[in-house]
Amino acid sequence: MSIRVGILGYGNIGRGAEAAISRCEDMELVAVFTRRDPASLTIKTPTAQVVSADDMEAWTDKIDVLINCGGSATDLPVQTPKSAACFNVVDSFDNHAHIPEHFAVVDKAAMESGKLAMISCGWDPGLFSLARIFSSSIITDGRHYTFWGRGVSQGHSDAIRRIPGVKDARQYTVPVEETLAAVRAGETGEFTARQMHTRECFVVLEDGADAAEVEKKIKTMPNYFEPYDTTVTFITEEEMARDHAGLPHGGFVLRSGEVGYKDAPHKALFEFSLSLESNPEFTSSVLVAYARAVARLAAEGRKGCISVFDIAPAYLSPLSADELRAHML
């Protein structure tokens, strides 16, 4: 029997989840919950219903796992504990500094309801977190490096858009190739923010805006741009639409260190990377694979809050244990 999936929120991540489910024979999208007027939403899955988020509770017994597709800033801190009262859920909460408190709130809700809730699923946090735990458990003496990009940072793009005179903006985070090469070559020192990433900004100005002033405001913005080598390129609306419509992203997690006897060590380098034409569609594909795992674990009686660290890989795959051992091991 198919795993019955619900989606809460039909933005980039929600649509990506719908797309990913359509590629899985063992999963079935049954409902999209929305805070908008359901009649205003057209989805691509003919067999699924569009339902007001206010009516979610009526679907408790009709959904094996709910994928929460809201934003981390304001949506998920409310939605995930609330929906964990009725559903097994997966979210992509990515505000690293607030993960422990989000975990505590969601764990409490899920323990009370007896449901299973997975938080912080995606690629960072998510697959990159897995690279960090596997590599540091094995290369016990070493150091992690995470490079992001080349890809669009929504947060940095938004920060530029808030500057007066800016009509639209797209910011690409770009790893510094020389530093990446140095880590691969075995360098294990610390690097500054400037040594690891550059920031490329493409900006459409409002009519009459002062380009030099906008560029200065961007480059001197604390935390966002000041610590980096930042380039600003002014483009037209047409160029923005033509050249910057996509949401590519990716990055690299490396761990460089040593193994063997301490008096005769040998170097070891562990590297994981992603190169993605669509950040949200890939993130959604991770959410859907883990939704399968959450539905299966919940069926075994697991409850409370978990993360990628708590799930054995076999739960992610539609293949049987025998098939996995024969073809993937």
Place this chain on the structure above:
Amino acid sequence: MSIRVGILGYGNIGRGAEAAISRCEDMELVAVFTRRDPASLTIKTPTAQVVSADDMEAWTDKIDVLINCGGSATDLPVQTPKSAACFNVVDSFDNHAHIPEHFAVVDKAAMESGKLAMISCGWDPGLFSLARIFSSSIITDGRHYTFWGRGVSQGHSDAIRRIPGVKDARQYTVPVEETLAAVRAGETGEFTARQMHTRECFVVLEDGADAAEVEKKIKTMPNYFEPYDTTVTFITEEEMARDHAGLPHGGFVLRSGEVGYKDAPHKALFEFSLSLESNPEFTSSVLVAYARAVARLAAEGRKGCISVFDIAPAYLSPLSADELRAHML
């Protein structure tokens, strides 16, 4: 309390396991079991004992997990089921074609004894298997590529050594850079063995051996060398000792495919790689991290045979769940 570890076999993998345990504060090597005369073996851990493999059973209650460090050809098919009668065990059985039957035999033994046995741990099978299961569960429509090297293949080195007139040999498996680049660039076709790897052979001849004849015998050897572009370089014993004493290895697992709606897909590339100065020491470090996991899972009551697919990542790390969420997620 420390996890008490035993090692069976004190070759490259056994010594690597000893070294890896010495880097883990929560683990303690208590005994090295050997088929040699225990008095002939000097180990590096002053607090551990060297014990005849014949006397292993007396250690049943003194060891939380045993690491089987024998070879896959003849040792592990016997040792792992036998030791699973008394111990929780981990092995590195790497004969891919025979994994299902090894699993069946070990599972039977471990279910009867109530112990937990993990097979096929290391980097391939092991970490590369994890890369395959994660990537294929997420990028459902795509293709895997595994490149090995640059590194020493023991099997291929041994095959050369069996040729009359060869005194010593070292074979390096080398990925074809152009093909690796093509996969990274999004090509998703099939490649021949020759397109993916080259084989570099360094050979020391016996006095009076016919170099041309040896080179021909190597290059035309079915399965081992004939399907590849193979180079043969004759060197002196001194050069072999000076330049080829190490056992480096590594490789790449890539999955290239698409995500998103099928009528508007986006490319996604997943890449995992290792670059290792010492293949056996890294393999042993993987075994030791998973030995920690096996000891913990066994303490929770798990029994039977498992693989990397069945173990949640948190079990590998000495960090607590809170620490992991705060620092690694």
